[in-house]
Amino acid sequence: MRKIEEVLRLSAQGKSVRVISRETGVSRPSVATYLEKAAEHEIGWPLPEGMDVQALEQLLFAAVETPKICARQGCTQILDQQPRGRPARYCSAVCRVTTHRRRKRGPVIAEVHFGSASTRNRSEERSWMVKLRRDNDELIVVIGQSRDGAQRLASRLNTTARPTKAMDATRPVRSGSRVHWMACSPSLTSPK
Numbered sequence: 001m002r003k004i005e006e007v008l009r010l011s012a013q014g015k016s017v018r019v020i021s022r023e024t025g026v027s028r029p030s031v032a033t034y035l036e037k038a039a040e041h042e043i044g045w046p047l048p049e050g051m052d053v054q055a056l057e058q059l060l061f062a063a064v065e066t067p068k069i070c071a072r073q074g075c076t077q078i079l080d081q082q083p084r085g086r087p088a089r090y091c092s093a094v095c096r097v098t099t100h101r102r103r104k105r106g107p108v109i110a111e112v113h114f115g116s117a118s119t120r121n122r123s124e125e126r127s128w129m130v131k132l133r134r135d136n137d138e139l140i141v142v143i144g145q146s147r148d149g150a151q152r153l154a155s156r157l158n159t160t161a162r163p164t165k166a167m168d169a170t171r172p173v174r175s176g177s178r179v180h181w182m183a184c185s186p187s188l189t190s191p192k
Contacts, residue, residue: 002026004060005053007034012045037061072099108134110157112150115143130154 003024010020017035021028037060038044047056068079070091077091090096115122115129128150129143142153 002030002034002057002061004034004038004056005047007031008038008043008045008047011035034060070095072096073102106135108132108161110141110154110161112147112154130157132157 017031070077071089072095111131115127128145130141132139
């Protein structure tokens with residue numbers, strides 16, 4: 001049981017937090033917390049009429065917890081409190097999977113870059129590479145191409161990756177290799 005009543009009585013006598021801590025055996029941070037909470041609720045010594053120690057403790061330290069709601073957009077399910085482990089963010093596996101599948105990702109873009117001429121003794125004219133890029137992910141498709149060959153390949157990749165009118169442009173389309181292709185635009189990066 002907390003010694004709130006005794007702390008308030010000694011504080012009303014003008015004693016410091018250190019002295020109150022020594023006399024009551026309550027740690028200094030706890031004494032300071034008791035006094036702060038009492039000041040917030042404008043409670044001093046003597047206690048108001050009809051208030052006992054249990055009512056005072058409940059008033060000062062009542063835990064106000066708002067219920068946590070599922071993180072999926074549109075779901076209003078209240079989450080169960082778990083005694084151990086990481087707190088849950090979703091009410092069910094369905095909400096979790098639905099949220100992760102709806103993440104918006106940028107388009108897949110085929111880019112042409114100038115590679116290194118020193119690698120494998122390539123000449124500068126055959127040092128171009130083609131990369132596929134989406135957000136922060138990139139994949140080198142081919143290295144050691146001429147500039148014209150790399151541009152043709154990037155153009156073909158970009159036109160192949162564009163959704164057709166029959167496809168829904170708002171949803172990613174799954175291809176046979178399980179890559180989500182979206183509308184793409186060609187880009188070219190020249191050597192410096």
